[in-house]
Amino acid sequence: MAETVVGGPDPRALRVPGAERQQAARLRDLTTGGLVKSGHTDPADWAGLHPARTRNPRGVPGIQIDGYFPDSSRFNTLHEWNHDAQFVIRLPDRWNGKLVVTGAPGVRRQYALDFTISDWVLARGYAFAATDKGNSGPLFYRDGDEPGDAVAEWHRRVTELTLGAREVVGQRYGRRPERTYITGISNGGYLTRWALERHPELYDGGVDWEGTLFRPEGPNQFTYLRTALKHYPAFRECGDRAAHAAMVAAGFPAGFEFLWEFHYTTYWDLTQRTYRAQFDPAYHPPTEAGRPFCRSGSPHCDADYDYAARPQAVKDAVAKVSLSGAIGKPLITLHGTLDVLLPISTDSDVYADLVGRAGRVDLHRYYVVEGGTHVDGLCDVFPGRLRPILPCYRRAFEFIEAWVEAECEPPPSGSWRGPGPATWSTAARSRGD
Numbered sequence: 191m192a193e194t195v196v197g198g199p200d201p202r203a204l205r206v207p208g209a210e211r212q213q214a215a216r217l218r219d220l221t222t223g224g225l226v227k228s229g230h231t232d233p234a235d236w237a238g239l240h241p242a243r244t245r246n247p248r249g250v251p252g253i254q255i256d257g258y259f260p261d262s263s264r265f266n267t268l269h270e271w272n273h274d275a276q277f278v279i280r281l282p283d284r285w286n287g288k289l290v291v292t293g294a295p296g297v298r299r300q301y302a303l304d305f306t307i308s309d310w311v312l313a314r315g316y317a318f319a320a321t322d323k324g325n326s327g328p329l330f331y332r333d334g335d336e337p338g339d340a341v342a343e344w345h346r347r348v349t350e351l352t353l354g355a356r357e358v359v360g361q362r363y364g365r366r367p368e369r370t371y372i373t374g375i376s377n378g379g380y381l382t383r384w385a386l387e388r389h390p391e392l393y394d395g396g397v398d399w400e401g402t403l404f405r406p407e408g409p410n411q412f413t414y415l416r417t418a419l420k421h422y423p424a425f426r427e428c429g430d431r432a433a434h435a436a437m438v439a440a441g442f443p444a445g446f447e448f449l450w451e452f453h454y455t456t457y458w459d460l461t462q463r464t465y466r467a468q469f470d471p472a473y474h475p476p477t478e479a480g481r482p483f484c485r486s487g488s489p490h491c492d493a494d495y496d497y498a499a500r501p502q503a504v505k506d507a508v509a510k511v512s513l514s515g516a517i518g519k520p521l522i523t524l525h526g527t528l529d530v531l532l533p534i535s536t537d538s539d540v541y542a543d544l545v546g547r548a549g550r551v552d553l554h555r556y557y558v559v560e561g562g563t564h565v566d567g568l569c570d571v572f573p574g575r576l577r578p579i580l581p582c583y584r585r586a587f588e589f590i591e592a593w594v595e596a597e598c599e600p601p602p603s604g605s606w607r608g609p610g611p612a613t614w615s616t617a618a619r620s621r622g623d
Contacts, residue, residue, distance in 0.1 A: 201253045204361050206279065206354045211271070212257030220280045221309040223248035230254050232268060235294075235301035238567035239375070241578045246305065247313035252282040255358065259350055263333045265326050266299055274326065274333070276300050277351050279319045280308065281362045286315030289359055289367040291393075293323045293348045295376040297330045297464075306566075306580055307373065311587075317367065319355035321347045323377070328460065331468035331479065338507035340468050341404070345388070345511075348372075348381050352392050369594065372396040373587070376532070376564070380404070383513050383521070383541065390518025395594045397586050398523045399579065400532055400564060401541070406509040409536040412469075412497035414440040415462040419493035420486045422454050441533030448572060449530045449563060457531045457564075459483055462492045470504045515544025520593050522555045522586045522600065526562020526579055534558065542603070556603040557586060582606050 201214035218224055223246070225231035258266075261275035268276060278300045290311045294302040300322045308318045324343040325333040333340040352370065360366040372393045374382045379401025386396050404410050417440035421433035425447075438444045459482055467479040474480045474490040484491040497504070525538035532538075538556065545554045561577035563569075569576045589600035 199361065201255070204253070204255060204281075204358050206255060206257055206277075207357045208259055208350060208354055209257045209277075210260045211273075212255055214253055214255045216251075216253050218251050219248060220250045220252045220254060220282060220312050221246060221248050222305050223309075225254075225304065230256070231301045231304050232299070235299050236303065236305045238565055239295070239302070240306050240566050240580055241569045242567075244305070244578075244580060246309040248309075250282050250284075250309075250312045252280060252312075253362065255279040255281070259347070259354075261324060263325055265330060265333070266322050268299055268301075274322060275324045275347055275350075277319065277321045277354075279317070279355050279358060280312055281317050281359065282312050282315060284315055285317060285363055287363075287365075287367060288315070288369040288371070289317045289319065289355060291319045291348065291352045291355060291370065291372045292374045293321050293344060293378040293381040294326065295374065295378045297326050297328065297377075298322075299326050303375065303378070306375070306583075310584060317355070317359050317362075319351050321351045323347050323381070328464055331464050331471075336507070337469050337471060337504070338510040341511045344377070344381055345384060348385060349389055349392070352385075352389075356392075369394045371587075371590065371594075373399070374401070375399040377402050379523075380513070383517070383523075384511075386517040386519050386521050387514055393519055395520040395590045396522070397583065397590055398521060399583055400525045400529055400538065401523070402532060403513065403537045403541055404508050404511045405540070406505040406512055408497065409540060410497070410508060411461060411465060411532070412495060414442075414533060414536050415458055416493060416495045416497075418442065418450075418454065418458045419462060422450055422458075423485065426451065426454075441536045442530050443528055443533070446528050446530070446575075448575070449528060449568070452568070452571070453530050459492070461531065462495070466492060466495060469507045470500055473500070513541065513544065514548060515541060515546070515550060516548040517545060517550050517553050520553050520555075520590060521545075522557065522590050522593075524557050524559055524562075524579060524582055524586055524606075526559045526564070526577070528561060528563040528576060531564040554603070555589070555600050557582065557606045558604070559606045 259275040263274040300320045324347040379398040382396040382398040421436045424430040424433040463480040486493040542556045562579040566578040592598040
């Protein structure tokens with residue numbers, strides 16, 4: 191049951207340790223229903239991440255702190271600060287003694303999970319903290335001095351925010367959180383995995399929604415996105431069977447080709463070029479992030495990028511941000527079978543194997559969401575053909591709470607076809623069975 195907090199310090203008296211700048215406000219409503227009206231969120235940050243029919247709780251009064259930590263990059267233009275390492279912390283008047291921390295998905299900013307996660311956990315009494323990860327937007331790869339530095343900075347930023355949020359929670363409520371959970375979508379899911387591997391002492395558990403997988407030996411996005419860029423145009427233009435077979439072999443599910451055009455025009459090309467520019471800027475020296483939608487066979491085209499043949503320095507850059515599976519606290523992973531940005535067979539199946547090889551399978555549950563894709567907003571673009579993951583995510587969060595706080599183990603890893611996961615061996619799926 192949530193604890194009623196009466197009074198409390200002036201919001202202006204709260205200080206986030208290490209923050210270079212901050213501004214605090216007491217608000218009538220910390221959920222997006224009120225934040226949009228008061229100007230304390232940006233709907234563009236969370237556009238497309240949830241189905242239109244989603245109905246969220248409203249009317250959670252409390253304090254919001256916006257600010258940034260010291261940083262030298264300037265990609266985040268929110269509040270006209272033009273400063274990265276921005277964060278938001280929300281402290282509801284009725285607090286349940288716990289904290290949720292997250293990092294933005296993709297290259298979005300700190301408000302990206304306001305609708306999908308913040309609204310729901312705030313209504314349940316949680317304090318909430320989110321970071322822009324230290325760089326955002328399509329030019330994020332310009333950050334850092336060496337290849338891989340921009341992504342590696344995400345680690346520092348989520349750790350920095352966790353420590354700062356725990357302290358400011360203590361200032362607000364007179365005690366630090368009893369439980370701290372980390373969670374996120376896509377790149378935020380990657381950070382959830384990383385945090386539970388590298389800093390399990392800071393967290394009690396986490397929920398990873400389709401986290402990105404970086405592995406220096408592969409698979410990683412460079413080992414399959416180039417296949418999509420090379421072969422999808424031939425399939426689209428003339429139904430080339432060999433091109434289609436290459437796509438399926440790379441992990442893009444057959445029978446759901448309706449998703450491929452959207453991802454080609456929106457995600458595949460931009461993701462390949464910008465992340466390749468982060469880890470391997472020397473591949474296309476005339477243009478820093480390559481040529482958009484270049485055709486296979488043209489010079490230095492990302493459709494022909496051969497990760498395996500690139501210098502060892504490129505693998506070393508990816509190794510900076512690689513995962514091992516050696517989680518130190520309970521973790522629940524969710525991934526949709528129709529994810530065609532981070533195909534499940536080259537991502538979460540592999541991560542589940544890593545967890546097993548690290549001997550941590552007792553700390554992991556892996557739920558495969560049948561019909562789920564990378565962003566739930568596509569459920570509206572293709573009505574009746576996709577399943578939203580958000581309801582499964584919220585149920586999984588309840589599972590992690592019960593697992594951590596009541597030692598009630600969640601259902602075994604398996605395929606999520608109904609209200610709860612059905613038993614299905616993760617090991618069997620990860621072998622491709």
